[in-house]
Amino acid sequence: MKHSYKIMAILFLTLTVVMLSACGSVSDKGSDKSSKGEDNKDGVTIKHDGGETKIAKDPKRVVALEFSFVDALAALDVKPVGVADDGKKDRILEPIRKKIGDYKSVGARKQPNLEEISNQKPDVIIADSNRHKGIQKDLEKIAPTIMLPSFDSDYKDNLEAFKTIAKAVGKEDKGKDRLKEHNELMDKYSNEITMDKSQPVLASVVAKSGLLAHPENTYVGELLKELGFDNALNKTKTDNLSKYLKGPYLQLNAEVLSDINPGRMFIMADKGENDPNLKKQEEDPVWQDLDAVKNNRVSVVDRNTWARARGIISSEEIAKQLAEISKNEQKDSQQK
Template identity: 30%
Template structure:
């Protein structure tokens, strides 16, 4: 009987040890899961995008980005791409991002990507845009999981959210967007009643000129700040305008419509394009331009095409707000 009791005691001890071991294993597994969550790791997640869905086995580490605004999104999220399309202005990057792009390989232009170069970088994620790259989606997707935004217009925030999700950095992305909105609110408060003025935005290019409107990069930011648009420009943006409310190409006879309480203008002149620079000089020396009230009142301001239009991303958006604060403080 004594031996039987000893056996029971021994079995009880073994049971307790096994239960403790199981408990520790469960705690270890839970801790490991928590660590993975804290590090941002995610396995087997699927992203819905403009061309369907893309499945990633883990958080991507080698990313190729095929749009200018997308490059800024990655940098703002703390991700340096292994490859990116060349900036529309700069050699090869915009001045405001070149310090962050050291070592990044050029993979062609946004309008003409280099598939062989992209493949050589062995990315685990490619981010592109349907408007720009629909024709090569299949080839890109054969290289690596590929996520496409739908289009490229003034509201860069929608694309930014998609990119943050694809990179498994949604929380970081929300922080970036919240910081931008706070920046807008700060500038709006500093400007006070100055936002009640009507603004006009003009762009000069090689042999042509445009008035930019509400769906443009600068237009969306002006709207968020509360600025009004030049009222007499509304009649230009009809259903027949091929660019919608983004912009409209105009001749010199429309220069009077470029007027506003404040006029901002910029020139797209890649590599110092002389034709574009000559267009800007010709138009700004035209008697009709000189007769604009904004010009006569010293309220016409030349600004950076890269910052105010071409780059199109979150870093440029913040830089535009800084430019605007400085310009308006002087008035």
């Protein structure tokens, strides 16, 4: 009889241990679910060029260190508290300035002011993976930081960066709607650009150092390709040309420009047709002998819009300008 009691006691003890283990297992699983639920509820983990960063849900205070990021925020109806604007607010395109309202300048894009960034008490910082790689750790000490391409990005890179920014600021649905609107607008403008797109086109900034060309792997270069243009730099080897600030932009001398001999040029200038750097360029005999110049197919465009902004709003402005240039060329040809 005692033996039977011992067996029952052992069985009871074994059953108790099993039940406690099961309860513990359920508790642990419940804890895991709770943890994942908090992650979804309280924030999001963003994958970017600098790694992975956890950002609180719907950050209210955003600092942007490149104009393309400001463009993205404006398109998402998010007003940044700080912008690296080179101390020149007019470098931000007017339609974007209207959307973002007042903000605090946090210095130059090349070298932003860390103290001023910190003073804005940001919830998230959006930095350039090229220009700001060296200060990533300093930025992360101030606030969660995501590193995205801008200075050396192309058009498609920018669209992907826009999606990342939309997710980071809790505006994914808004971002999808805005990209759909963007694509529809670009298709519309593309159809309205009636100029001869088969003419080899050269897009370049005119600066003190000469012409800084934008080949296909740049923002404007790829954007023009998407709109159906043929890039003149496809017809020459560019590997040995000097690059500007380690970016994809190429410095052209008179000899290379003559070899390229573009059929059309878009010249990005700070001061329009009266830009002193452009006037100096026009004095070069090589310039006067280019097909684009001889056939009156040189358009001087705003450098801020074409070269510095690099965003979906600015690209819509570029496409709109190209459609307007087409209309003007049609009028001129009809009057002749």
